[in-house]
Amino acid sequence: MSGPPNGERPERGTPLVEVHDLVVHHGQLRALDGISFRVFPGEVYAIIGANGAGKSTLLRTIAGLHSPTSGSVLFDGTDVTGLRPERRARQGIAMVPEGRRLFGSLSVEENLQVGAAFAREGPWTIERVYETFDWMRARRNQSAAQLSGGEQQTVAIGRALLANPRVLLLDELSLGLAPVVVQRIYGMLPQILAAGLTVLLVEQDVSQALRVASHIHCLLEGRTTLEGTPASVSADQVEAAYFGLAGAAPSSAAPEGSEP
Amino acid sequence: MSWVNAIIQGVLVGGLYALFACGLSLMFGVMKVVNLAHGDLAVVAGYVAIGVITVTHIPVLWSFLIVVPVMAVLGYVLQRTILQGALDRSVLATLMVTFGLSVVIENGLLQFFTANTRGIGTGLALVTGSFSIGQIQIGYLPVAIFVTAVVVLLGLQYFLSATRYGRLIRAVADDKEAAQLAGADYRHVFGIAAAVAFGTVALGGIAYGMYAQLAPTTGTDTILLFAFAAVVIGGLGSLWGTLLGGVVLGVAQQIGAQISISDETLAGFIVFLAVLALRPQGLISRGAQS
Numbered sequence: 001m002s003g004p005p006n007g008e009r010p011e012r013g014t015p016l017v018e019v020h021d022l023v024v025h026h027g028q029l030r031a032l033d034g035i036s037f038r039v040f041p042g043e044v045y046a047i048i049g050a051n052g053a054g055k056s057t058l059l060r061t062i063a064g065l066h067s068p069t070s071g072s073v074l075f076d077g078t079d080v081t082g083l084r085p086e087r088r089a090r091q092g093i094a095m096v097p098e099g100r101r102l103f104g105s106l107s108v109e110e111n112l113q114v115g116a117a118f119a120r121e122g123p124w125t126i127e128r129v130y131e132t133f134d135w136m137r138a139r140r141n142q143s144a145a146q147l148s149g150g151e152q153q154t155v156a157i158g159r160a161l162l163a164n165p166r167v168l169l170l171d172e173l174s175l176g177l178a179p180v181v182v183q184r185i186y187g188m189l190p191q192i193l194a195a196g197l198t199v200l201l202v203e204q205d206v207s208q209a210l211r212v213a214s215h216i217h218c219l220l221e222g223r224t225t226l227e228g229t230p231a232s233v234s235a236d237q238v239e240a241a242y243f244g245l246a247g248a249a250p251s252s253a254a255p256e257g258s259e260p
Numbered sequence: 261m262s263w264v265n266a267i268i269q270g271v272l273v274g275g276l277y278a279l280f281a282c283g284l285s286l287m288f289g290v291m292k293v294v295n296l297a298h299g300d301l302a303v304v305a306g307y308v309a310i311g312v313i314t315v316t317h318i319p320v321l322w323s324f325l326i327v328v329p330v331m332a333v334l335g336y337v338l339q340r341t342i343l344q345g346a347l348d349r350s351v352l353a354t355l356m357v358t359f360g361l362s363v364v365i366e367n368g369l370l371q372f373f374t375a376n377t378r379g380i381g382t383g384l385a386l387v388t389g390s391f392s393i394g395q396i397q398i399g400y401l402p403v404a405i406f407v408t409a410v411v412v413l414l415g416l417q418y419f420l421s422a423t424r425y426g427r428l429i430r431a432v433a434d435d436k437e438a439a440q441l442a443g444a445d446y447r448h449v450f451g452i453a454a455a456v457a458f459g460t461v462a463l464g465g466i467a468y469g470m471y472a473q474l475a476p477t478t479g480t481d482t483i484l485l486f487a488f489a490a491v492v493i494g495g496l497g498s499l500w501g502t503l504l505g506g507v508v509l510g511v512a513q514q515i516g517a518q519i520s521i522s523d524e525t526l527a528g529f530i531v532f533l534a535v536l537a538l539r540p541q542g543l544i545s546r547g548a549q550s
Contacts, residue, residue, distance in 0.1 A: 065437060089443035101438040103431045114431045117424060118443025163443060 014077045016041045016167055016198050017062060017093075022071035024054075024061050031057040033222040034071070039167070039215075044189070044199045046213035048206050050242060053219040055202040056098055059171050062200070063095040064088045076166070090118050094165030098172045100156040102144040108155055109140040115159030122164025123195050129158040132191060150181035157185070161192065168192070170201040174208060186212055206238060220244045262518060265396045270514035272398070274507030275406030276471060279464035280487035281494065281502035282413060283457035289497040290433040290453040293343055293354045297361040298461065299484030304365060305331050305465030306474040307373060309380055320381035320470075328462045335458025336451040343454065344447055362480060369476035380469035387470050405467045412460055413503055419456065420499070429453045489532040495542025504543055508535075 015038035024032040032054045039045040047055045060066045062073055064085035072081045080088055089095075103111050112126050130137040133154050139147070144155060153173060160168055174182040182205070189212055193199065203209040209216060210230045218226035218241040226233060226241035239245070280302060287293045295301075308330060309323040318326075342361070346353040381387050390399040420426035432439045432449045439446055468474065468483060486509060494505025509528050516527020535542065 063441060065440070084445070085437075085440040086443050086445045089441055095441045097438060097441060101435050101441075103434040103438065105430055105434055106427065110427055110431075113424075113427060114439065114442050114444070117428060159442065 013041065015039060015074070016076055017045075017200060018074040018077075019058070019062065020072045020074065022058070022061060022073070023069045024057055024066055025069050026057070031222055032061070032068075035219070035222070035224060036071075037217055037224075037227070039198060039200055041166075041198050042193070042196070044193070044201065044212055044214045046209040046216045047200070047202045047219060048204070048209045048216055048238075048242065049219035051204065052221070054222040055204075055219055056171055058219070059095065059169050059200070059202050060097075063093060063169055086118070089163060089165075090120070092120055092164075092166035093169065094160040094163045094167070095169035096153075096156045096160045096171060096173065098175060100149075100152045102147075102152050102156055102159070104143070104145040106144055107141050108136060108144055108147070111144050111155055111159050112140075112162055115162035119162055120164040124161045124164050126162065129162060132188075133158060149177050150185065153177060153181075153185055154188075157188070157192075165197065167198045167200055170199060172202055172204060174203060174205045182208060206242060210238070218242055263515070266514040266518045267511055268396060268398065269402065270511030271507050272402035272406045272510070273471075273514070274490075274503065274510035275402070275409035276464070276467055277486050277490040277506030277509055278409040278503040279405070279412060279460060279467055280483050281490035281506055282409075282416060282499065283460040283464070284487045285491045285494075285497060285499070285502050286416070286453060286457045286460075288491070290429055291339070291343070291347065291354075291450050292351060293347065294358065295457075296355065296358040296484065297365060297479075298358075298487055299479030299482070300362045300365040300369075301331070301334075301458065301479070302461045302465035302468060302483050303369065303474055303476065303479040305462040306380060306469035307369065307378070308462075309466045309469060310378055310474075313380070320384060321386070323380075324463060324466055327466060328459045331458040331462035332455040335454040335456075335461075338458075339451045339454035340447060344450065347450075362484075366476050366479065373476065375475060375477075377473035377475045378469070379473050380466060384470075401470055405471060408463060408467065409503060409506070412463060413499055416456070416460070416499055425449070425452050486528070489528060492542060493532055493535045495544040498542065498544040501542055501544035508543070 017039040019035055019037055022032050022035045023030065035058060047058060049055050057066060061068055064080070064083060068081065072079055074080065075088065075091060075093060080091070103114060106114065109126070112129060116126060130140070136155065136158065144152065147155065173185055177185070186208055189199065201209070213230055215229055216227070216233065217224065218238065220241065221244070225244065226237060280298070284295060284298045287295050305327050309327045312318065312323050312326050313320055342357055343354065346357040386400050386404060390397045392398070420430060428439065428444050428449050429452065431442070432444060432446045436446045439449070464483070468478070489509050490502055490505035492505070493508050494501030494503070508531060512531040513524045513528040517524035519527070
């Protein structure tokens with residue numbers, strides 16, 4: 001699951017997700033300040049950064065939950081900046097939101113059914129979700145609110161997969177979960193990717209992101225501070241980019257996607 | 261024996277209150293819209309029924325086949341236009357908009373239909389007839405209304421728990437944004453919920469027009485108040501709570517009337533206040549449904 005050993009990036013055809021000079025405000029606060037990058041099919045693209053770096057805002061803007069002040073979001077070459085989140089979802093952008101956000105008064109199976117309600121054609125069915133996560137079948141009639149955090153996260157992933165998306169946005173999977181549970185959840189990614197899925201994830205846990213990602217992109221206070229494959233960036237570079245220490249090497253590792 | 265009679269009559273009229281309350285509860289539970297025009301819309305449905313019966317000469321009881329769909333469409337359109345517009349601003353805006361709607365409807369009805377009261381199906385055996393058990397006389401109509409209310413609640417329960425749109429309505433009520441991420445257009449889902457709520461309002465309006473008399477002001481001075489009381493007593497957001505709330509309200513009123521005829525309404529509201537003070541979450545707190 002790690003990037004190519006030589007540090008080069010496989011560029012295949014049109015980028016599936018392309019973000020162009022994105023500026024997003026939360027009231028007066030400039031949460032994102034001119035972010036650009038491209039995600040190619042089959043990549044695991046990880047956005048890392050500290051709290052408040054703008055990672056979740058970026059993901060939510062791609063999903064359509066925030067409107068950018070300027071800049072654009074392209075999906076498979078088409079500008080989707082003006083589309084509502086539900087339209088983007090039906091076109092193949094699925095998101096596992098921060099904090100799971102399961103429907104608490106619905107059962108596990110009903111949560112999955114909602115995920116499948118506007119699904120595209122594709123490999124994921126409720127049956128397949130049950131086969132992939134085998135504990136779920138026995139507890140399908142339980143209320144989603146009764147599950148543990150890790151179980152809820154798995155149901156949230158299953159719900160997103162059932163849309164048969166082309167790109168899966170994962171917002172802070174590790175948040176509030178025990179390390180062993182985080183390990184297990186990230187361990188499932190290869191299985192998910194086997195279905196030809198592109199993943200764009202946001203993660204505070206840098207070591208976890210470096211382990212699974214084929215490309216990383218570090219944000220600091222709404223700006224890009226580092227981009228590259230895990231193999232091409234040093235621990236020092238990542239640390240400097242993450243915390244904004246003096247002498248951070250800005251975007252030197254892989255400049256190809258950082259400037260429009 | 262008169263006390264037993266009071267309780268039986270109270271339980272039966274509780275079905276009527278539940279018909280009013282379930283739509284109010286649904287709209288609040290899903291959209292967080294407190295629909296102050298709820299009672300007036302029931303009156304509108306009653307007048308539409310009178311119009312439909314007069315023009316088409318269909319049997320009174322079948323008028324609901326036309327009135328329910330008409331009100332459902334009206335519900336969808338109102339939700340997608342002015343109610344959604346208000347929701348996009350604030351919860352306070354929805355209160356103002358539904359209050360305004362209430363005033364407009366009431367005055368519109370006064371203008372077109374005068375302040376005279378009107379009944380629906382006044383000569384029917386169903387409306388006037390009754391049967392007796394021992395010394396207790398029970399009208400056919402209150403029984404029919406109660407049965408209708410139970411059937412409506414069963415239908416709502418089935419719709420919400422076992423159909424695609426019912427599931428989406430509950431999902432959107434839980435978390436609008438997460439539902440959008442699954443591809444659901446929550447505005448459309450809100451529209452469907454409003455259509456269903458207005459359908460129940462239509463039945464309530466027709467039932468009230470047969471049970472009592474409709475006037476342009478009936479919506480706010482009677483129906484809305486009783487619907488609110490039933491919802492609060494039963495528990496906000498609980499489907500069967502509206503029936504329990506309606507029954508408790510009805511029984512309290514009938515017992516009040518038994519003590520002194522002028523205490524009927526007062527007794528109902530004393531129970532309403534007592535529940536609000538002692539058990540503000542209602543007798544049935546928010547369950548799995550709605």
